[in-house]
Amino acid sequence: MRVAIAGAGLAGLACAKYLIDAGHTPIVLERRDVLGGLVAAWKDEDGDWYETGLHVFFGAYPNMLQLFKELGIEDRLQWKEHTLIFNQPEKPGTYSRFDVPDIPAPINVITSILRNNDMLTWEQKIRFAVGLLPAIVRGQQYVEDMDKYSLLEWLEKQGIDDRVNSDIFIAASKALTFINPDDVSATIPLTALNRFLRERYGSKVAFLDGSPTERLCQPMVDYITEGGGEVRLNAPLKQIVLNEDGTVKEFLLRGLDGAPDEVIKADIYVSAMSVDPLKVMLPEQWREIEFFQKLDGLEGVEVINLHLWFDRKLTDIDQLLFSRSSLLSVYADMSNTCKEYADPNKSMLELVLAPAKDWISKSDEEIIAATMEELQKLFPQHFTGDNQAKLLKSKVVKTPRSVYRAIPGRQAYRPTQKTPISNFYLAGSYTMQEFLGSMEGAVLSGKLAANAIAETTPATQTGTKKMVAMET
């Protein structure tokens, strides 16, 4: 069965990978000249990489880890010490750590919270733990039901101290969704916490050993092409052309550089585009259908990723850091955390600026200047006095519409991978799956789409219809 997939982000590539496993023939069509969508990366004129986003993998990413194993590239994940490190705004240049001991979950995470005395008092810790109990005891259904509240509303309802919000949840909410706790759905951080509390290594972090485009997406492409599939760059979907009965007749690709448009015919069609371009491209006839109308409730959120190269080493910390700055979210010194970006003498900070709503239309110069001001608080020893660290170069990558904006009530709008159209499926981290708008969510959505296709359309060529086990 030939399956045309629009979008070579992680969801589209994962969908194609698992369709190959099920004996089908996918053709992936990507609009841009680079693989990976939100994990895309480029090399600058000096050969240095810059990325759409600072990406980390968690132990609680079962489908992603399974994919690494299946591709034979597990050694590319660089696992870090099991700890979460937060900057302390009230004590510039210092850190507070949640060191997770190597004992079974959830005792390991609870111990790390109880042992941390910088950020929370004992009373706050106890209230926090009691407030979290329903999420732990009543499980995922409770977590889903909390989608009606913002995180801030939920914390208030649970009687959890505002200090816990300002110390922990602003950082967590910005890191997970690029928005603040008064905007984010309570379901999101509760889902992450639930995972972290259930799995011994759930909150352990890994960095990829190089750029996601080369080190993760390319092996997926190799797997797909070796299995008889195809991945095409510079192949933008222009129109989803319908038959009279409303099913998909063909994909029409926009011809580039004066070339004519091209028709792609397949047995099954998949959109692995993010939700915003899909909404624009929905055929008129489908706009009457409630399933597709719900997509109007979803839209991508703004985020900015910065890269700053310095003339010296700013830190030797080899880990993700939560800045707890109102401008920035998480950051890392990639010269320590990533093998291919390693430099023993100079730092390259990669920082996520979020929420980015008020910054997305500002100039790179303004964004860099504001970030440099924040660095005075994060690294006062290097940005005050004589002999200050010098910024050698910088790169700003703006994404006006990234993962779906995870505000309250969105769970009801997230579509299943199977649609009411018999030969059309969806993949993408915005579609319904138990993980957030994350790399794990993207891979799982691709796998779910491939499984839904394999379920209704057994492979004819090999006769070896193989369903893919979902990792939970």
Ligand SMILES: Cc1cc2nc3c(=O)[nH]c(=O)nc-3n(C[C@H](O)[C@H](O)[C@H](O)COP(=O)(O)OP(=O)(O)OC[C@H]3O[C@@H](n4cnc5c(N)ncnc54)[C@H](O)[C@@H]3O)c2cc1C
């Ligand atoms: C700054 C930042 C930091 C992040 N950090 C993390 C992290 O640490 N951990 C984590 O798990 N996740 C993180 N994420 C989220 C993660 O990157 C995404 O959830 C995931 O990559 C989404 O994959 P996707 O395939 O669903 O969508 P996308 O990556 O958006 O892929 C959609 C693809 O469709 C293509 N497309 C669009 N229109 C067309 C068209 N007309 N024709 C053909 N192709 C088209 C796009 O070019 C794109 O390649 C981060 C994201 C950002 C932006």
